[in-house]
Amino acid sequence: MWIAVATTKDLERRRKLRVEVDGLAIALFQAGGRVYALADLCVHQDRSLFKGTLLDGKVICPGHQWQFDLETGYEADQDRCQPSYPVRVQDGTVYVDTASVGHAPVGREEGAKA
DSSP: OEEEEEEHHHHHTTSEEEEEETTEEEEEEEETTEEEEEESBOTTTOOBGGGSEEETTEEEOTTTOOEEETTTOEETTTTEEOOEEOEEEETTEEEEETTOOBSSOOOOOTTOOO
């Protein structure tokens, strides 16, 4: 179920945004021309990933510096995954499929080249 949650313009300045969908907090990140969506609360200690730093395709949690891959949600040092959501960008609107939580690659803009 695709839900419009933001626009690409909303992400332009800071490259990250926190949105809520039916009480579910989602952190959106823009990197490398793509948009990614992860559950906002870190699986480690419920810190907001939206407040983290973007670096080399990862978001660094502000709590204990776990580094989650934006594409997969995977944290290699701890062998843990942050829930991620499929993202679709169409005509400048960012859509997230909250029903498909997982750890599959996400964030590809429709029509974009890999």
